[in-house]
Amino acid sequence: MAIQYLAGPRQTSFANSTSTHATHFNHLRIAMVRDSAYDTWCGVAHGCTKKIGLKICGKWKEEKEGHFLLPFLEDTSRRSTKVLDFHHPHQLLEGMEGFNLELSDNPESLEQILVDCRDTLKYGVRTGHPRFFNQLSTGLDIIGLAGEWLTSTANTNMFTYEIAPVFVLMEQITLRKMREIIGWTDKDGDGIFSPGGAISNMYSIMAARYKYYPEVKTKGMAAVPKLVLFTSEHSHYSIKKAGAALGFGTENVILIKCNERGKIIPADLEAKILDAKQKGYAPLYVNATAGTTVYGAFDPIHEIADICEKYNLWLHVDAAWGGGLLMSSKHRHKLNGIERANSVTWNPHKMMGVLLQCSAILLREKGILQGCNQMCAGYLFQQDKQYDITYDTGDKAIQCGRHVDIFKFWLMWKAKGTVGFETQINKCLELSEYLYNKIKNREEFEMVFKGEPEHTNVCFWYIPPSLRGMPDSEERREKLHRVAPKIKALMMESGTTMVGYQPHADKVNFFRMVVSNPAATKSDIDFLVEEIERLGQDL
Amino acid sequence: MAIQYLAGPRQTSFANSTSTHATHFNHLRIAMVRDSAYDTWCGVAHGCTKKIGLKICGKWKEEKEGHFLLPFLEDTSRRSTKVLDFHHPHQLLEGMEGFNLELSDNPESLEQILVDCRDTLKYGVRTGHPRFFNQLSTGLDIIGLAGEWLTSTANTNMFTYEIAPVFVLMEQITLRKMREIIGWTDKDGDGIFSPGGAISNMYSIMAARYKYYPEVKTKGMAAVPKLVLFTSEHSHYSIKKAGAALGFGTENVILIKCNERGKIIPADLEAKILDAKQKGYAPLYVNATAGTTVYGAFDPIHEIADICEKYNLWLHVDAAWGGGLLMSSKHRHKLNGIERANSVTWNPHKMMGVLLQCSAILLREKGILQGCNQMCAGYLFQQDKQYDITYDTGDKAIQCGRHVDIFKFWLMWKAKGTVGFETQINKCLELSEYLYNKIKNREEFEMVFKGEPEHTNVCFWYIPPSLRGMPDSEERREKLHRVAPKIKALMMESGTTMVGYQPHADKVNFFRMVVSNPAATKSDIDFLVEEIERLGQDL
Structure with a gap:
């Protein structure tokens, strides 16, 4: 999907362009108005300078590239897509190829704006990915997204x-x-x-x-x-x-x-x-x-x-x-x-x-x-x-x-009904129960508290081979404290999934798994467990 | 522009549909993914119930209607469009034709969701209209809007x-x-x-x-x-x-x-x-x-x-x-x-x-x-x-x-440069100066404070014929106090423009005109003045 600003009175050729239906299908177009207000609107969009506005807008006439919102959504729903492409702050600040975060006095070219948008998504984190479990807020509800787009268009x-x-x-x-x-x-x-x-x-x-x-x-x-x-x-x-x-x-x-x-x-x-x-x-x-x-x-x-x-x-x-x-x-x-x-x-x-x-x-x-x-x-x-x-x-x-903040929520409620929310919440809780039952009796894992989780939070330690069977001691606790951060760092670098960890009171670092994205499935839970084992096996 | 949720594995017919380029041109499509994740994504969108999801999504296959975001933007830039279509709270609460704000247990049909979206915009206020002067925040910058859409898609x-x-x-x-x-x-x-x-x-x-x-x-x-x-x-x-x-x-x-x-x-x-x-x-x-x-x-x-x-x-x-x-x-x-x-x-x-x-x-x-x-x-x-x-x-x-909140701003800065902001801000200030010079010496208007405005705020009373020439008195002040609210009410009912008013310290109700939308022009200022005169002439 592209964000395509554009068109205008001089742009009737667009309707006769040779671009394919498939291309159109992948386009998101914010089209300009074909009336006398066009120049003004260009101005609004592009700094109130008609010349700059026309220059940037005009570029769009030949532009066939520049899709990014739809592919981003598509990719995010695919398990094979990475959850993130991790870079350290200094790396992003130094500027990735063609992506410079600094602001300048003069306008950038429209091509560059497109690259900026694409790279903003590329180097970000896919919080809607079915294997993103890092926060209490995950997922990307499409009706909610549509609601938010309408909200920004109404801008009140x-x-x-x-x-x-x-x-x-x-x-x-x-x-x-x-x-x-x-x-x-x-x-x-x-x-x-x-x-x-x-x-x-x-x-x-x-x-x-x-x-x-x-x-x-x-x-x-x-x-x-x-x-x-x-x-x-x-x-x-x-x-x-x-x-x-x-x-x-x-x-x-x-x-x-x-x-x-x-x-x-x-x-x-x-x-x-x-x-x-x-x-x-x-x-x-x-x-x-x-x-x-x-x-x-x-x-x-x-x-x-x-x-x-x-x-x-x-x-x-x-x-x-x-x-x-x-x-x-x-x-x-x-x-x-x-x-x-x-x-x-x-x-x-x-x-x-x-x-x-x-x-x-x-x-x-x-x-x-x-x-x-x-x-x-x-x-x-x-x-x-x-x-x-x-x-x-x-x-x-x-x-x-x-x-x-209300419209996206209201629209989701209209689209799902109370029953829709109920179904999706029950599903998340079932997934957590599945995780709990899967790991509660395995020697590779230790539960932070006993009993079934009441919410979707499942708190556990991964016990790497080197610590299995070792009796509780200060040394073991110190070592165990370092396990979750190490696995999390490897996880972020490999970009395969994300889950939170933290110490809590007298408990050393443990994983806190939560499910709030109804797009997640048992296979994603299985994947998380396998991934923790894979990344932690040599610790 | 439509918000078209949709498509999916069964939806290859879309690319071969007979809809015209022009229709495509007016479409905004959030397309679903043509892979095995489709059902899950439907679930995310539509309440985690595949059946409901498919039912709602499936409707889109034949749907050719349902454009609303683009026409809304187009209309908003047209002077002939009303700024608002005013209704009292009880009217909207009782339910306009086909538009019911109440939430229910069961999902609404997709057609109804579309109607809901369209009517939400219809009964709202067009804050991006070049004749909306009611608040310090006005206008609708298209690059900013694109930035906000990307922001909601990233949802982090x-x-x-x-x-x-x-x-x-x-x-x-x-x-x-x-x-x-x-x-x-x-x-x-x-x-x-x-x-x-x-x-x-x-x-x-x-x-x-x-x-x-x-x-x-x-x-x-x-x-x-x-x-x-x-x-x-x-x-x-x-x-x-x-x-x-x-x-x-x-x-x-x-x-x-x-x-x-x-x-x-x-x-x-x-x-x-x-x-x-x-x-x-x-x-x-x-x-x-x-x-x-x-x-x-x-x-x-x-x-x-x-x-x-x-x-x-x-x-x-x-x-x-x-x-x-x-x-x-x-x-x-x-x-x-x-x-x-x-x-x-x-x-x-x-x-x-x-x-x-x-x-x-x-x-x-x-x-x-x-x-x-x-x-x-x-x-x-x-x-x-x-x-x-x-x-x-x-x-x-x-x-x-x-x-x-940063991305839309950052993207606008990239697109306009510092110089673009400067131009657009200077333009707004020039418009206020134009308004000030236009009304400062006319008997129909009285300035709240003397001298050129420093910002875009121009504060003035409209003096209806019945009060012109009347010496200052408690009676005149009381009458004048009621003028701005009456004009504002008529203005909202006719929906032609919007401007704020208020009393301030010992000053009775006066208009506060502000310009922050660079899409506004001198003709819009002229219109506002004429409209106040038209609505206030019999007061």
């Missing part, structure tokens, strides 16, 4: 109904649907799509603070007791990060112990709440995680909710990763109790396969977001508009301009 | 070099170039692209706080003196919003008086700093605006920088709107002194015509962002990777996942 801003009427309503409807799926019965909840789970979690803390101490908005943190937040030691680092940003301080983000499966120990939560109160702190907020980043653990929400009710604390559920399971009647019981939360983070760009970014913060109670963030900017949120201004979303947000 | 995440090697380097190079243009001579500055100017401004306050009071990160705002921030009464509301979010409190965001042109009065700044110190507050940060939202005013940066140096305060320049003028040798003097700032917000998605979103926060000193936001998440930012991990950007950000 979510802050007002005035300039994004359809998208604003789609957001409202989708958020309501998500609240229903969470199990909140009140129609009047709230929410907003934000640029990622970390920001969604930040919103949840801001909402809690505003609900209990609205004076912070005007008087700051100095005006209230020393507030503390609780989250598990396995929870996402964004809770701590938000604690730092919002003026709580990371020391006032208290980490709760987890059991061997990475789930919060409710007794430890209650003990730490009591301890904080005794020391004169004011407990405010508890984050329960539904699907931790590394273990994929689900905190026991009902037990945590009981404690929150007892001590009158805000309960947030970070379901950025696990929220997708709410779509599955088979798996949603893992989030039982989520309907008792005051707020929920849920990232459709993770387990639901929506393109990056698509993250929602959902609130049970209406009005808090608005109260918390409202600044009543007169130039945007005029009170005397002709439409119902309660549809303007800008005063709820910490952003001013806000990208349209 | 900026947090690590590991999965976004090319984009991470492009960001680094572009930020360095922007710092050079600001005039910072030290090679080792810093910066990051963020989801909008409000978040960029928030970063600047966090950076200032971390530089002067790093203990806030761990101990919170309670551990430090009562910090205060200074910004002008004409500055963007995001400074106050960030003050609320970060725990300063809006009362501790002190507003400095402006002169009649909307520029900070340095003497008032100094007086308020002294007053705050006397009251026991600790002044931390001053925001100077380069291009205010409403008046387009440029604060006198040198004079403000002198005061900041004298009192050892962090100087931030919010050049979200005005930053583009740095690209123009004719206009960059308006930002003289910006090289003395500690941090700068600069939104290429405003005056440089990049698609939404593209906003940079730039810092003169390296290391502050990292120090401020670093949480060292082991699962993402492993210390034992095989590449130079200083290229990972995630620990600088308040986000975890971060959308790729």
Whole structure:
């Protein structure tokens, strides 16, 4: 597929060109308009200089090359294609053949722009490849992609109904649907799509603070007791990060112990709440995680909710990763109790396969977001508009301009239906179960925690031949710690697959396998296992 | 142009179809792969249900309709096309003919998906229309659009070099170039692209706080003196919003008086700093605006920088709107002194015509962002990777996942060169000058402030016949206050053009005209003026 800018009034020859249907079939054309606005549009495209614009555009008349988006998609779906073609930063910075990242004063030729586009993809990472397992967000949903292309073509801003009427309503409807799926019965909840789970979690803390101490908005943190937040030691680092940003301080983000499966120990939560109160702190907020980043653990929400009710604390559920399971009647019981939360983070760009970014913060109670963030900017949120201004979303947000993240998600939902999401999520979980059953009893592998995974996270060590049978010792742990990084480095250099690893608490580096791309199959799981063995056999 | 998902192994007939070249010319095709991965890809696209996938995909075989992206672009460039087709929220929610926003359990037909896409554009607002003047971000740069399509196809995440090697380097190079243009001579500055100017401004306050009071990160705002921030009464509301979010409190965001042109009065700044110190507050940060939202005013940066140096305060320049003028040798003097700032917000998605979103926060000193936001998440930012991990950007950000906002901007810069941006920015400023000269002496219009605009903002009242010659009075002001909203409502209903209005301080509702779309011409300015007169003549 080519990106072919072009054509124009002088370009009628295009329709009579001798290029084949097959060539056309592989073309993506952004065609220019055959009317008097042509020159202006050239200007818009190419720097407002008609001469440059015509020069660059004109080139296209003879251009038959320059396909890259379609072949990229095609290649990405092929197992034989590498996931990446690894280069070190200094190599790319020095400039690969014909690909120079530096910017200059003068325009590049159109040929060069095409090369730039092609090489940008060539030296990138194919996150849509069925063997890319490196992140919680993988895959490339074609309907989602089409949605994102339409979104960029519409190029508008979510802050007002005035300039994004359809998208604003789609957001409202989708958020309501998500609240229903969470199990909140009140129609009047709230929410907003934000640029990622970390920001969604930040919103949840801001909402809690505003609900209990609205004076912070005007008087700051100095005006209230020393507030503390609780989250598990396995929870996402964004809770701590938000604690730092919002003026709580990371020391006032208290980490709760987890059991061997990475789930919060409710007794430890209650003990730490009591301890904080005794020391004169004011407990405010508890984050329960539904699907931790590394273990994929689900905190026991009902037990945590009981404690929150007892001590009158805000309960947030970070379901950025696990929220997708709410779509599955088979798996949603893992989030039982989520309907008792005051707020929920849920990232459709993770387990639901929506393109990056698509993250929602959902609130049970209406009005808090608005109260918390409202600044009543007169130039945007005029009170005397002709439409119902309660549809303007800008005063709820910490952003001013806000990208349209809703359309790709909405369109996917329309195309798949709730049942489509359910099927695709169930499939990913089955693949993880397959992996778990495949490796759990083999001497080449050691599981990081016992028992079947609850989410698609399968955490394991690969034990190279040299370490098999060696009893646990500091030396063995040190050696084992170096295995995963070595295999990962070899994997990236060979470009065959990608999977994450990390140390965690007292555990040395282990692999964290996750599946969120429904294009993956059992053969891809088999391949990953074989590849780890191949790359690790001499370690 | 159609979005045509499709094809597949059974679809060889496509190449022999009888559709004309012209039809092909108008097609955008996302073609499926003719290999064994086809079914899986269908699954990815259509809910992981082969049957549904095939059903939807298969429909495409006969589909000749369904073009919408290209006609949308074509129409948008035509003056005869309406800027919008206005409907009230309740109208769209009740469902327009065949267009239902509600989500359901089961997949929609492919025909319906196409209708949904077409209607999404139909009932939206054409922000790329040359007569859309409603926001600071307007226009639709075709190279930028191509860049955004490639970005969504690559669908990756900026947090690590590991999965976004090319984009991470492009960001680094572009930020360095922007710092050079600001005039910072030290090679080792810093910066990051963020989801909008409000978040960029928030970063600047966090950076200032971390530089002067790093203990806030761990101990919170309670551990430090009562910090205060200074910004002008004409500055963007995001400074106050960030003050609320970060725990300063809006009362501790002190507003400095402006002169009649909307520029900070340095003497008032100094007086308020002294007053705050006397009251026991600790002044931390001053925001100077380069291009205010409403008046387009440029604060006198040198004079403000002198005061900041004298009192050892962090100087931030919010050049979200005005930053583009740095690209123009004719206009960059308006930002003289910006090289003395500690941090700068600069939104290429405003005056440089990049698609939404593209906003940079730039810092003169390296290391502050990292120090401020670093949480060292082991699962993402492993210390034992095989590449130079200083290229990972995630620990600088308040986000975890971060959308790729750089590519569209980088590609535009390659295609236009610095000179291309300069030409297009100069053109927009010339159009504003044309508007100013056209209306400044006419009895139908009254300027909100005297003198030539510095940016493209032209602020004016339209004086309807009934108010002409009437001396200033409460009654006249009340009547005048209602004029702009009435004209705006009529304008939106007729769909011919869009321009913003607002009250400001003691000024009743006035129009704020801005030009940031280089596709606009003098005829569009003429049209706007005539349209306001036409719609307002009976008021």
